[in-house]
Amino acid sequence: MSEQSTRVHDDGQSARRAADAAAREGLGLHRAAYPAKQAPPLNPSARIIGAVVLALGAVGVLALFLSGQSVPAVMLAVPVGVATFVYVMSWPRPTGYEGARLDLFEHGLTCAMRGELHVVRYDRTSVLQDIVRHTQSGITSYTYTLTDTGGRRFHLTGMFTAPDEWGPAIQQGVTTAQLPRAVAALRAGERLTFGDIWLTAREVGSGQKGVPWAQVQDVKIHDGVVRIKVAGRWRALTTALVRWTPNFFVFLTLAQRLRETEER
Numbered sequence: 001m002s003e004q005s006t007r008v009h010d011d012g013q014s015a016r017r018a019a020d021a022a023a024r025e026g027l028g029l030h031r032a033a034y035p036a037k038q039a040p041p042l043n044p045s046a047r048i049i050g051a052v053v054l055a056l057g058a059v060g061v062l063a064l065f066l067s068g069q070s071v072p073a074v075m076l077a078v079p080v081g082v083a084t085f086v087y088v089m090s091w092p093r094p095t096g097y098e099g100a101r102l103d104l105f106e107h108g109l110t111c112a113m114r115g116e117l118h119v120v121r122y123d124r125t126s127v128l129q130d131i132v133r134h135t136q137s138g139i140t141s142y143t144y145t146l147t148d149t150g151g152r153r154f155h156l157t158g159m160f161t162a163p164d165e166w167g168p169a170i171q172q173g174v175t176t177a178q179l180p181r182a183v184a185a186l187r188a189g190e191r192l193t194f195g196d197i198w199l200t201a202r203e204v205g206s207g208q209k210g211v212p213w214a215q216v217q218d219v220k221i222h223d224g225v226v227r228i229k230v231a232g233r234w235r236a237l238t239t240a241l242v243r244w245t246p247n248f249f250v251f252l253t254l255a256q257r258l259r260e261t262e263e264r
Contacts, residue, residue, distance in 0.1 A: 018103045018110040021119045025149060028106030032169070034160045036100035036113070102160045104169055107177065111156060118148040122177035127170065130243040142167060175249045182254055194251040196240040197226060204228070204255060206238035213262045219255045 015033075022030070100113035108121040128145040142163040144156040160166065182192055186201045196206050203210040211230055218229040226237040226245075242248050 014099065014101050014112050015103075017117055018101070018112060021110050021117055022103070022105050022108070025108060025119050025121055027108040027110070027119075027121065031104040031106060032166070033104075034102040034162055034166050036098070036159050037161055038098075100160070102156065102166060104166060104173075108173070109170065111154065116154075118146075118152065118154050119150075120146050120148050122170075122173040123181070124149065125174060126246040127174050127248075128243060128246055129167070129171065129248065131167075140164075144170065146170075171249045174247060175253055178247065178250050179253060182250060183257075186254070186258075192251075192254070194247060195245040196238040197245060197251060199251070199254060199258070201258065204237065204258070206240075213258045216255075216259050216262070219252070219259060 019030070022028075101111070103110045107123070108119065108125075110120070111118045124147075126147045130143040130145075131140065133140045140158070142156075142158040144167060145153055146156065147153050156166075156170075157163075185192060186199075189201070191198050191200045198205055198210075201213075203212045204216065205211060211228065215230050216228050217232070220227055220229075220234075221242055222234070224241045224243065225239065226242065227234045228237050229235075245251065
């Protein structure tokens with residue numbers, strides 16, 4: 001676990017609310033807590049120096065005006081105004097996530113943010129994952145859309161510390177919790193749907209088209225969509241992107257198991 005994940009806000013009320021909600025929903029043992037990222041504070045020395053420089057500039061502009069030198073005063077006022085704007089914009093601003101906190105438990109999670117508390121059970125939720133790596137800036141954005149126990153959808157983003165840690169933990173929790181029921185449903189002859197994709201114990205498909213598992217040689221993600229290998233050729237199973245596919249990792253685990261079963 002990363003050091004960041006243990007730096008939880010000293011907010012006893014939020015922790016108690018999370019613990020109480022987790023107990024009511026039977027979420028089990030507490031695993032980890034992740035606070036929202038905080039805007040970096042402006043260096044105190046920079047604040048003082050900036051304020052002094054702006055004050056001297058304002059005094060200079062005023063002195064020039066009072067002495068009748070309006071043109072130099074205007075010329076000095078422009079950079080002073082720009083500097084003032086930059087200085088004001090450099091101060092930390094509220095992000096809307098102040099005091100927000102994500103808690104992971106054995107069987108689910110709680111998320112307190114913007115005055116609301118969302119409770120999620122891994123065995124009943126739906127998860128959409130959208131991770132985008134921006135090559136030019138080197139920044140990776142994270143968005144997970146979940147459904148809480150009240151049926152409300154909400155987003156977990158990179159505003160919480162260590163998304164590369166809690167994201168996979170949530171996906172693993174959901175897959176572990178939902179896989180047994182999914183396997184039982186397939187054995188009972190049911191069809192499971194994951195967005196535009198569906199599968200049964202005998203075939204996988206999208207819409208009206210299906211392919212028997214006996215013909216599927218491999219399954220992978222390429223260019224953001226699910227592709228299957230049939231008769232040595234790769235084909236897109238659907239044009240829908242993986243980020244639009246709920247509980248995709250449950251589907252992928254089932255697909256791999258069903259394909260391997262046909263190979264035996």
